[in-house]
Amino acid sequence: MSVSATVLLLFISWTIVLLLAMEIVRGYLVLAGRVKSNEFRPDNANLSPFMQRLTRAHANCLEGLPVIGGVLLLALATGRSDVTDALAPWVLLARVVQSSIHVASTSNLAVNARFAAFAVQIGIAIYWVWMLLLA
16 A cells, blocks of 8 residues: 555544544443433533544544545545655644644644644645646
8 A cells, every 4th residue: 555545544544533532432421421412512512621622623634634635535546646655644644733732722832733733734735736736
């Protein structure tokens, strides 16, 4: 499997890990009798700030997947993973960093660091698109 394909699989896996973490906590809250299973809001607004941040981190992955995943899939489908292979691990690292910061804190410094990680991902995606268009 190419680097790009591996990174795409790991990006999807990271998204699943965040979802599982959220559902494990939700399951615990139901089993502990703290929340009824029909009381969960889609954004977890009625739960702890941690759960709200976890929900947003997961949603950010879902929002980024069509862009990053789409470009990676396009490169793979057209046999141009040479364009994406070198920077693909950096996109994944930036995504994991962004999600981890998102879950950990909403301080000003954390939000700025999270944005920097996001900017790395978008910058790389723009570069990939440009390189694929030139090919």
